[in-house]
Amino acid sequence: METLQQTKDIHRLTLPTPFTVGPVNVYLVKGEKLTLIDVGPNTKEAKEALITQLDELGYDLLDIEQVVLTHHHPDHTGLLELFSAHADIVGHRRNEPWISRDEDFINHIISFFKEFLPQQGITGDMEKWIYAFFNNEYLTAPVSLTHIIRDGDEVPGMSGWIAYEAKGHAQSHLVFYRESDGVLLGGDHIIGHISSNPLLEPPYFGETERPRPLLQYNEALRKCLKLDISVVYSGHGKEVRNIAPLLERRFERQKQRAEKVLGYLKEQPMTAFEISKKLFPAVYMSEMMLTMSETIAQLDYLEYEGLLTIDKSDVSWKYGAK
Ligand SMILES: [Zn+2]
Secondary structure, rough: OOOOOOOOOOOEEEEEOOOOOEEEEEEEEOOOEEEOOOOOOHHHHHHHHHHHHHOOOOOOOOHHHHHHHHHOOOHHOOOHHHHOOOEEEOOOOHHHHHHHOHHHHHHHHHHHHHHHHOOOOOOOOOOHHHHHHHHHOOOOOOOOOEOOOOOEEEEOOOOOEEEOOOOOOOOEEEEEEEEEOOOOEEEOOOOOOOOOOOOOOOOOOOOOOOHHHHHHHHHHHHHHOOOOOOEEOOOOOOEEHHHHHHHHHHHHHHHHHHHHHHHHHOOOOOOOHHHHHHHHOOOOOOOOOHHHHHHHHHHHHHHHHOOOEOOOOOOEEEEEEE
């Protein structure tokens, strides 16, 4: 374990995950409340690593007074049950249906994707597969938020830290910024070694449109550029300094990906799934939700730029270049 040198009140704990992304970072922050930012996936290995690394810092699980969530994904929230009896659980309101394992919400997700995926060119019986993706063994046992925070709120028990909404990778995503030293606890919004996947999510209850995660993501990154960030402590990998050139490269790379897709569509109209096969020939089946999210993201971007036609006359939609 590495203790971050410049900020003695923040410690990084790195926990193993069963996911392709690799280990996850959670952070112990010594505010007025002893706080854990995220908790790691629901595995024996992550739990052991968490207990050992807390112990090395002189704490045990019961000392943690609150957990503050960056977003709802299982590598960040899986072990919440370890804390729910004695600690506050703080986060964006959109964590709630995921971490409470709301049955109505899970059914809502399944019915959304059962309609959406055939439109994108994926056929066959998807119900089991969708259920498995959104209901895997690494999720938290059902727990509830005790405190909801919104964009611009100061984080309770962590004075000086402001929460900012950073949608894109997840609709529940917040980042936490401390102006006095420019530290950003960035979750999966900014990761040094990989670009964050703009994951597909259904519209939440009361909404009719699905979110356009890549467009949200780019907007949230631009918002970060306006903050005076000295270092980002990320959900995965090393800390990131000097984010402006990194983000410029990401925007550039993003444009190139969209242009690549537009190049395919100039040759012939295609479904999103056909595009996904061309973009990710090795993993389009095994990582379907991630690769389809990435593909739809490019199409959302091109549509937003006014470069796309969408033929919805058949069950499967055909995308073309304008
Ligand atoms: Zn993550």
